[in-house]
Amino acid sequence: MKGIVLALALMTMALAAAAASGETAIPRFAEETAPSGLAHSFTGEWTFMVGGGAAVFDCNGDLRPEVLLAGGTAPAQLFRNDSAPGGALAFAALPDSGLAIDQVSGAWPLDIDGDGITDLALLRVGPDRLMRGLGDCRFEEASADWGFDGLDLWSTAFAATWEKGQSWPTLAVGSYIDRRQEAFPWGSCTPNHLYRPAPGGGYGAALPLSPGFCALSILFTDWNRSGRPSLRVSNDREYYKGGQEQLWHFPADGPPRLYTPEEGWAKLRIWGMGIAQSDVTGDGYPDYFLTSMADNKLQVLKDPASGKPQYADQAFKRGVTAHRPFTGGDPRPSTAWHAEFTDVNLDGRVDLYVVKGNVWQMPDFAEKDPNNLLIQNEDGSFTEAAETAGVLSFAEGRGGAAVDLNADGLPDLIAVNRNAPTQVWRNLGGPGMGHFLALRLSQPQGNRDAVGAIVEIRAPGLPVQTREITVGGGHGGGHLAPLHVGLGTAETAEIRITWPGTAGPGPWQSLAADRVWLLAEQAKPVPIAP
Amino acid sequence: MRMIRSLACLALSLTLTCGLLAAPARAGDPAEVMQQWYRLVLELVRHTATYSPPVAARAFAYTGIIAHEAQVGGPGGGVTLAGQVNELTALPARDPGLAYDEAIVLNAALTEAVDAFFFNTGPTGQRAMEAMDKALSAQLAEGVDPQVLRRSVDHGQAVARHIIAWSDGDGGAVIDNMGFPETWVLTPGPAHWVPTSTVALQQKPLLPYWGNLRPFALPDGATCGLPPPPDYSEDPGSDFYREAKEVYDAVNALTPEQTAIARFWSDDPMLSPTPPGHWISIAMTELQIEGADGPRWGAVMARLGITLADSFIGCWHTKFEYDLVRPVTYINRVIDPNWQPILITPPFPEYPSGHSTQSGAAAEVLAAVFGADHAFVDGTHLDDGIPERAFASFQAAAEEAAISRLYGGIHFRAAIERGLTQGACIGAYAVALRMSE
Numbered sequence: 001m002k003g004i005v006l007a008l009a010l011m012t013m014a015l016a017a018a019a020a021s022g023e024t025a026i027p028r029f030a031e032e033t034a035p036s037g038l039a040h041s042f043t044g045e046w047t048f049m050v051g052g053g054a055a056v057f058d059c060n061g062d063l064r065p066e067v068l069l070a071g072g073t074a075p076a077q078l079f080r081n082d083s084a085p086g087g088a089l090a091f092a093a094l095p096d097s098g099l100a101i102d103q104v105s106g107a108w109p110l111d112i113d114g115d116g117i118t119d120l121a122l123l124r125v126g127p128d129r130l131m132r133g134l135g136d137c138r139f140e141e142a143s144a145d146w147g148f149d150g151l152d153l154w155s156t157a158f159a160a161t162w163e164k165g166q167s168w169p170t171l172a173v174g175s176y177i178d179r180r181q182e183a184f185p186w187g188s189c190t191p192n193h194l195y196r197p198a199p200g201g202g203y204g205a206a207l208p209l210s211p212g213f214c215a216l217s218i219l220f221t222d223w224n225r226s227g228r229p230s231l232r233v234s235n236d237r238e239y240y241k242g243g244q245e246q247l248w249h250f251p252a253d254g255p256p257r258l259y260t261p262e263e264g265w266a267k268l269r270i271w272g273m274g275i276a277q278s279d280v281t282g283d284g285y286p287d288y289f290l291t292s293m294a295d296n297k298l299q300v301l302k303d304p305a306s307g308k309p310q311y312a313d314q315a316f317k318r319g320v321t322a323h324r325p326f327t328g329g330d331p332r333p334s335t336a337w338h339a340e341f342t343d344v345n346l347d348g349r350v351d352l353y354v355v356k357g358n359v360w361q362m363p364d365f366a367e368k369d370p371n372n373l374l375i376q377n378e379d380g381s382f383t384e385a386a387e388t389a390g391v392l393s394f395a396e397g398r399g400g401a402a403v404d405l406n407a408d409g410l411p412d413l414i415a416v417n418r419n420a421p422t423q424v425w426r427n428l429g430g431p432g433m434g435h436f437l438a439l440r441l442s443q444p445q446g447n448r449d450a451v452g453a454i455v456e457i458r459a460p461g462l463p464v465q466t467r468e469i470t471v472g473g474g475h476g477g478g479h480l481a482p483l484h485v486g487l488g489t490a491e492t493a494e495i496r497i498t499w500p501g502t503a504g505p506g507p508w509q510s511l512a513a514d515r516v517w518l519l520a521e522q523a524k525p526v527p528i529a530p
Numbered sequence: 531m532r533m534i535r536s537l538a539c540l541a542l543s544l545t546l547t548c549g550l551l552a553a554p555a556r557a558g559d560p561a562e563v564m565q566q567w568y569r570l571v572l573e574l575v576r577h578t579a580t581y582s583p584p585v586a587a588r589a590f591a592y593t594g595i596i597a598h599e600a601q602v603g604g605p606g607g608g609v610t611l612a613g614q615v616n617e618l619t620a621l622p623a624r625d626p627g628l629a630y631d632e633a634i635v636l637n638a639a640l641t642e643a644v645d646a647f648f649f650n651t652g653p654t655g656q657r658a659m660e661a662m663d664k665a666l667s668a669q670l671a672e673g674v675d676p677q678v679l680r681r682s683v684d685h686g687q688a689v690a691r692h693i694i695a696w697s698d699g700d701g702g703a704v705i706d707n708m709g710f711p712e713t714w715v716l717t718p719g720p721a722h723w724v725p726t727s728t729v730a731l732q733q734k735p736l737l738p739y740w741g742n743l744r745p746f747a748l749p750d751g752a753t754c755g756l757p758p759p760p761d762y763s764e765d766p767g768s769d770f771y772r773e774a775k776e777v778y779d780a781v782n783a784l785t786p787e788q789t790a791i792a793r794f795w796s797d798d799p800m801l802s803p804t805p806p807g808h809w810i811s812i813a814m815t816e817l818q819i820e821g822a823d824g825p826r827w828g829a830v831m832a833r834l835g836i837t838l839a840d841s842f843i844g845c846w847h848t849k850f851e852y853d854l855v856r857p858v859t860y861i862n863r864v865i866d867p868n869w870q871p872i873l874i875t876p877p878f879p880e881y882p883s884g885h886s887t888q889s890g891a892a893a894e895v896l897a898a899v900f901g902a903d904h905a906f907v908d909g910t911h912l913d914d915g916i917p918e919r920a921f922a923s924f925q926a927a928a929e930e931a932a933i934s935r936l937y938g939g940i941h942f943r944a945a946i947e948r949g950l951t952q953g954a955c956i957g958a959y960a961v962a963l964r965m966s967e
Contacts, residue, residue, distance in 0.1 A: 049653055177654075182661040185654055186573050187913055237800060238577055238652070242915035269801055293579065294708065295729050316728035323730040324707075331707060333579075333731060360653040364579045364708060 024377045025345040025432025029390040029413065029425040036089035038079055038424050042398060042416050044072035047125045047179055049360045050156055050216055050236075050273075051105030052416045053338065053399030053476020057118050059137040063516060063529055064407050065481050066137060067091065067414065068099060068107050068120065069422055070399070075100040076107065076122065080137060083406035089426050098139040099131060106399070106476035108158045111448045112146070113201065114167050118480055121171065123155035128173060147202040153190050154179045159472025160451065161220035161229050164252060164501055167446030168197035172231055172472070173206075174215030177239050187241040189214040192233065194256065209256060213243030217275040219473035221286055222452065223247070223301070223309060227503070229452060230309075231256065232473075234272030234290055244269050245290075247309055264308025270295060274475035278341035278350045280318075281380070282463035284456075289315075289341070289352060291475070293365060294323050294333030296354070319382045322354055322372045326384045328394060330368040335359055338475035342402035342411045343486030344389070344427060346434035348462040349376040350486075355415050355475070357396035368394045371415055395420045399476035404484060407529065409436045409514055411484060416476065435513035437493055438482035440528065441469060442520045443500075450521070452500035455483055458508075459490035487513050495519075558633045558674075560824025561817075563666065564597060567640040568814055568831065570662050572803040574644070578651040580705045582799050583884060584740045584842035587806040587835070589647040591746055592697050593640070594835030598828035598965065600639035600689045604632045606825040608966045615746045615836065615963070618696055622688040631682045634670050636824060638686030641667075646694045700744040709737045710877070720863070721762030722853045723879040732877035741847025747959035748840040751847035754955035756948050759854050759881040764864045771864070773942040777857045778865050781872060781939040788937040789872065794911065794919055795885060795934035796873050802911065805885055805931075806838040809892040811910040812927070816900055829965045834895050837960035841891035844956050845884050845949065854881040857939055871939025882949035883941040886932035890953020891960070893928035898961045900924070928953070 033039075042052035055068040064081040071077060078099045079091035099120070106123040113119065117133035119142070127150035132142035143150055148171075157174025173195070178188035191208035192215050198204045213235035220229040231248040245268045247259040259265035274291040281287055285304050288311070290297040298320050299311035315321045324333050338355040345351065354372040358365055371393050374382035386392050391413055399416035406412065410427035417423065437457065441450035450469055457465045467483055487493050494508040499521050509525055511517055516529040571593060575586045595615070601607040603624040612618045624630060641663050648655060671679055697703060706712075714734040716724060725733045741751040748754065760769040780788070797805040813834050817827055857880070861869045876884075897904070902923060909918035921927040932950050935941035 046653055046657060183570065183658045183665065184573065185658065186577060238654070241913045269798075294731055313728055316730060321728075321730035331712060333708060362579075362652045363650040364705075 023432070024375050024383060025347060025430065026375060026385045026388050027345050027410065027433060028428045028430045030428055031390070031423060032089045032426050033421060033423045036083075036091050036424055037093070038067065038089070038091045038422060039093070040069045040071065040077045040079075040422050041074065041420060042070055042072045042422070043074045043419050045360075047154060048072035048105065048418065050176065051123070051398065051476045052418055053106040053474065053478075054401045054414050054416050054422070055107035055109045055120060055477045056401045056403045056414070056479035056481060057109035058481070059118055059133065065403055065405060065479065068109075069416060070104040070106055070476055071102065072105065073102060075102050076104040078137060081405060085406060086408040087406060089405055089412065089424055094137055097137055098141075101129065105156060106158060108160070108471060108478045109480040110160050110169060110451070110471045112169060113142075114446045114448055116448055121158050121160070123158055123173065124150070125154050125179065127152055128155050145202070147198060147204065148195060149206055151193065151206060157192075157215045157218040157233075157472075159218045159220045159231065159470075161250075161471075162447040162451055162500060163196070163250065164228070166197050168201055168203075169447070169451070169471075170197065171195040171203070172209070172218055172220070174218045174233065175212060176214050176216070176236070186239055189240050189243070192218065207255075209248065211243070213240035213246065214238070216273045217473055217475055219275045219277060219470060220452070221277055221470060222454065222468055223286060224304070224307060225285060225454070227498075227501070228252070230259070232275060232288065234270075234275050236271050236273065237269045238271055245272060259309055264306070264310045266310060268297075270297065273337050274339045275473040276339035276341050276352065277468065277470060277473060279466040280341070280350060280376075282465075284464070284466045286468060289320065289339050291336035291339045291354065293335045296320065296322050296336050318380060320352055320374050322374065325366050325369055326372070327387055327392070328368040328370055330366040332364065332366040334369050335362070335365050337398045338400040338416075338477075340400065340402045340474060343436075343484070344373065344402070344411050345375060345432065346410070346436045346486035346488070348434060348459060348465065348486045348488040348490075349378070351375045352382060353400065353402045353413060355397035355400040357398060357418060370394055371397055373413075391425045393423055395423065399474065401477065401479050403479050403481050404438070409438070434489060435487040435491055437485045437487060437495070437511055437513060438516040439485070439495065440482040440516060440518050441497065442518060444521070447500055449480060450500055454498040454505070455495060456505065457485050457493050457495050459487045459493035461490065462488055482516055558631060558670065560601065560633045560636045561822060561827055563633050563637045563640065563670070564824060564827040564831070565814070565818065566662065566666060567644060568810070570658060571644060571648075572807050572811060573658070574648045574651050574655050575807045576800065576803050577655055578648055579800065580650055580708055581804060582709050582736055583804045583806055583888070584737055584846060585702070585705055585709065586804040587838040587842045587888065588700075588702050590806055590810055590831070590835035591839035592647060592693060592835070593643045594828070594831035594833070596639050596643040596690045596693050597636065598832035599693060600636050600686050601632065601825045601828045604630060604635065604825070606823065608825055608829055609964050611832065611963060611965065616744050617699070618693070621692050622685065624685055628681060629678050630685060631670070631674050631678050632824060634674065634679060634682035635686040636828070637666050637670055638683040639690040642687050642690035642694065646690070702740070702743045707731065710734045711738060714738060717853045720764075721855055723855055724859055725877065726856050726858050726875040727877060729877070735878040736876070737846060737878070738850050741843060741850055743843050745840045745843045746836040747963055748844060748956055751843045754844050754952050755851070756848050756882055756952055758852055759942070759944050762855070773944060774857055774860050774865060776943060777936055777939055777941075778861050778869060780936055781869070784872070784937060791930055791934045792873055792938040794916060795931045796938065798874060802914070805888055806842070808910050809834065809838060809889070809896070812906065812908055813896060815909065816904070816906055830899050833899065833960050833963060833965060834892060836963070837891040837895045837957045838888055840959065841888040841953055841956045842884065844952060845882055845887040848882055848952065849879045852881050853879045854945075856880045857942060873938030873940050875940045880941060881945045882952055883932060883935050883945040884949070885935050886941075886946045886949025887953040887956070889928035889931040890950040891957035892953070893924035894954050894957025895960050896924040
């Protein structure tokens with residue numbers, strides 16, 4: 001803890017000259033893959049041409065998150081985070097975590113049984129598994145104990161939400177192609193499945209969410225700020241017939257049902273591969289970056305007052321089409337997978353990290369396809385900065401994460417590559433970095449991590465930032481870490497929280513910048529670092 | 531009768547979609563070989579990113595010609611196209627004193643064809659091609675004399691390779707950037723095409739040089755050219771304005787039937803077998819109903835593929851000659867800034883309508899093949915949940931395909947009507963090819 005205090009203090013001093021020029025600051029990153037010890041590859045052929053993600057979460061309570069990497073044909077591997085606060089990244093492979101399981105395509109951390117210890121959902125090509133956290137980074141399979149039938153499918157997407165009155169989460173698992181189909185796999189998308197809690201805990205039978213259109217990313221999201229999340233599903237048009245992107249209602253009084261054209265849902269058909277969510281426009285409603293091939297989308301709600309889920313694509317307008325390599329000389333279109341909004345320069349405007357890579361020797365698409373780090377400018381446009389920032393990679397990327405790994409307040413970056421080593425970059429900051437808040441929400445039972453909470457942050461000189469705590473989206477993985485928000489030059493900010501299941505936001509509360517805060521429901525904020 | 535034909539079509543469509551490969555082919559039946567490979571080809575066209583309609587049509591032409599030429603010299607194999615289509619030289623001949631297995635010759639040729647024309651498909655397509663090759667080759671080889679087997683495979687491959695080598699010189703073998711040039715100067719002026727979407731690649735038009743390709747039966751891309759479209763004008767009394775207003779009014783008052791027609795013929799790349807693939811699908815169904823033999827399959831697929839490819843070359847030549855603005859651009863500028871068509875506006879100039887040209891050409895060929903009054907049921911999109919539609923003739927279907935683009939809000943009437951005319955002109959060249967004794 002003392003180390004974290006020192007690191008954050010140094011960081012605060014460095015931030016004293018925070019940006020005031022209006023120019024977009026670009027942080028410097030250093031690749032620390034080899035020296036950090038994060039040595040692992042996601043491997044496989046056809047059934048692992050998709051998937052490959054990272055689950056990032058703290059399983060030993062030191063506020064520096066561990067990293068679980070899906071392995072495909074290789075076993076998944078959990079790495080303990082031994083990074084010195086503010087220092088170089090350092091990881092140690094844990095041989096006895098209980099997670100060395102093969103055929104894993106993706107992993108998401110969440111506290112399923114509400115015991116305060118993070119569990120894991122492991123998606124597989126084969127039966128999925130729920131892993132109970134035992135503490136100290138040890139896990140055991142709890143699928144049978146929890147009545148979870150992992151089915152024998154090619155699972156590719158995951159999301160979770162706590163429905164009203166439930167102490168266990170509802171789980172949604174997206175699946176891909178019927179892998180037994182060799183000559184004619186097209187049109188063979190298998191259903192997605194929903195697991196709703198059983199009375200007393202655990203799960204009942206899986207409920208098919210049909211039709212399934214080969215989902216590669218799903219996300220429970222409160223798109224209309226109704227307090228009741230819907231399920232957003234991004235589907236791969238390569239394999240469906242008659243399919244499209246989907247949005248499911250989750251009504252309190254009935255089974256899930258799809259939003260219809262009459263309700264305003266417009267048909268969109270892309271090679272949907274990943275969903276990233278954040279409020280980019282500052283209107284208080286979530287916007288969605290959808291990854292695809294040659295044609296990524298930034299969907300912005302057209303008219304919140306209409307109550308209709310109608311979106312305008314602002315990718316072109318804002319410069320985030322990321323449709324072809326920005327460097328490297330390969331002119332062919334790009335293939336994008338994991339995407340995540342994060343504020344790498346802490347200026348109070350979310351940036352966008354996109355992991356890219358050819359599917360598998362597809363000659364119509366770039367083979368040298370660099371990941372993107374798109375930094376948001378003051379006018380809402382984005383500027384490509386991956387090369388300048390030092391995170392250029394031409395590996396065949398799939399999953400990723402943007403999380404502060406060394407407790408210095410700066411988001412670091414992970415890229416999970418297919419048939420190549422996973423990479424990790426440390427954010428070294430640089431001139432013009434802003435201040436930040438890290439917010440760990442906590443509820444006393446059930447939904448311990450307040451998944452579904454809406455957090456608003458206001459700081460002088462910045463629009464109100466609105467974030468939703470979610471589990472899902474991305475590609476192949478996600479993280480359960482304190483909500484990280486850049487504040488620009490502000491040294492304090494006000495926040496207010498709409499806790500899951502409550503009618504409206506709580507009071508504004510003032511917090512000092514550059515700290516990790518524990519925000520327990522109906523309790524005063526407590527700084528837990530420094 | 532219509533009900534019977536409809537049920538027959540449904541049964542055939544289900545057969546097409548429910549696993550021909552699972553049911554063993556009748557050993558040695560070239561027609562079965564054609565059906566199986568063409569079913570896969572339709573999927574590959576749909577699932578290969580570069581296969582915009584012009585590119586797909588080119589692949590259909592060469593694949594069809596390979597299927598036909600592989601059977602020339604065999605029983606009922608017909609007349610070679612060498613010397614009839616542009617720059618195709620004499621093909622490898624069979625040894626007249628030796629025996630060949632027709633299904634094996636054809637399978638070997640189509641394996642080569644699909645490998646060559648779909649080399650750029652993704653991993654799933656590659657896996658499917660391999661699975662098809664493996665399964666069919668094993669089935670067909672059963673009980674066949676090894677020498678006949680070897681000879682038949684060699685001949686099929688030699689024919690295919692000859693045609694593949696010929697294809698390399700037509701100007702369409704390499705497609706960069708999914709067909710969108712990295713540099714292209716838009717024609718200045720309000721009459722001309724401008725991008726209609728926010729898809730980054732589509733800020734340039736698709737395949738602007740396609741009209742310069744070497745055609746097949748057509749002498750060149752300028753043959754069957756068209757007069758200019760109505761003069762551009764924003765005057766409400768002008769012909770141009772009237773055509774735009776017709777599109778605007780039509781889309782704003784679409785009947786359910788007109789909406790269904792627009793969607794049925796939409797045939798968007800990557801979401802369907804493409805417009806030329808739609809006509810290939812129609813022909814496949816009719817050949818199955820007819821019980822056509824291998825040579826008949828090969829000849830029909832060659833003639834139809836040729837005219838589809840020629841129609842895209844001719845149409846694209848005209849499109850870039852006039853480079854006309856799309857309805858959505860004009861209507862938003864002059865009539866209603868908020869109006870939107872119901873279909874996705876394709877990323878290239880408006881005049882003439884590609885659907886109309888290629889449908890007009892396809893109807894010309896299919897009428898010659900099956901009869902001018904041949905009624906049929908089209909179940910191309912059953913897999914996608916789109917109901918079949920019945921037509922009294924191929925011409926009726928072509929006319930519906932053409933007007934669907936007006937209902938969809940993406941073409942003016944002149945592009946539709948003259949596109950059909952252009953298609954009929956182009957189709958006549960394919961009809962004139964001599965393919966049987």
